[in-house]
Amino acid sequence: MDRYTKTAMLLHWLVAILIIAAFLLGLTMVDIKGITPTKLKYYSWHKWLGVTVLLLAVARALWRAKHTPPPHPAHMPAWQNKAADAVHYLLYFFIFAVPLSGYLYSLAAGVPVVYLGVWHMPVLFEGTPELKAFFKPIHYWLNMTMAVFVIAHVGAALKHHFIDRDGVLKRMLP
Amino acid sequence: MKQHVLLASLLGLSLAAGAAVLKTDAAKSSVSATFKQMNVPVESKFRKHNIVIDYNDKSPEASKATVEIDTASLDLGDVDMNKEVAKKEWFNSSQFPKATFTSTSIKSAGAGKLTVTGKLTIKGKAADVSFPLSVKADGKNQVFDGALPIKRLAFNIGEGEWKDTGMVADEVTIKFHVIAAQ
DSSP: OOOOOHHHHHHHHHHHHHHHHHHHHHHHHHHSOSOOHHHHHHHHHHHHHHHHHHHHHHHHHHHHHHSOOOOOOTTSOHHHHHHHHHHHHHHHHHHHHHHHHHHHHHHHTTOOOEETTTEEOOOOSOOOHHHHHHHHHHHHHHHHHHHHHHHHHHHHHHHIIIIIOOSTGGGGOO | OHHHHHHHHHHHHHHHHTOEEOEEOTTTOEEEEEEEETTEEEEEEESOEEEEEEEOSSOGGGOEEEEEEEGGGEEOSSHHHHHHHTSTTTTOTTTOOEEEEEEEEEEEOSTTEEEEEEEEEETTEEEEEEEEEEEEEETTEEEEEEEEEEEGGGGTOSOGGGGOTTTEEEEEEEEEEEEEEO
């Protein structure tokens, strides 16, 4: 069976690890009461993880544009092929939309993003309490919706591996 | 009544010195603090301030200025942060509600430029400071702009775990923008 390229695997697993880390860190940091140095550190790290995901998302989209992924196994019904393609495109959408919404949310809150404490990312507009309140639920719900599709994606991969035993997951394993 | 007498005597004093107390437009004037938090620039404004400038544009040496700010009024754009800065580790606003600057000398430093020297007191610690202040006339108003860089740790601002300057930089710039009518 055709496998994904090494580059595709590397990008896939890096993004997977980073979005899970950023997601969990996001949930952890907002639960810290008041203001503490740890909380501020977590916010910065969360943003750095998000920007890294965004940069990797660009790399992935460029790689994907030039490389066709291995075809679906012959035994899969058409609806499953369509569902798998749809989830994959949605996940591509989320790895752009989630970090972008976070970046805009930070700007809306009047806090510029300084990637790794070094790169001052563009301040596209001035933050206001109204914009902050506008972007907060967008960032939150994009994340939660992404989580649903990540679970569907992982669930499908595990079903292929343990129930169908068709080698679909192995194509993405080094 | 008492206030009137006080005002009259103040006016008398300033007239005697050849200067006049300007009417500060508190709404248009601002006192802000800018600093870096993990290299992210943060701008914050003190919402409550009382700025008194006794100014003589013909002879700036006769001028005087006092600035008083409510330390608990610092607005960082976030409710939790605003609560945090009033705490003991930062401004300790319950014990030190005001931070003050009182000029001891104002000298001309060229056209539209002044050098202001005076005593800055924050959190019960006083320091002699000097900073450049620009002044320009705008209609019947005088517009003053100045920036005073300080080190927050010299005033014990940010104690305990907040002493870490990798988290919040030691350098803080206090900016004054004052609009006052003759």
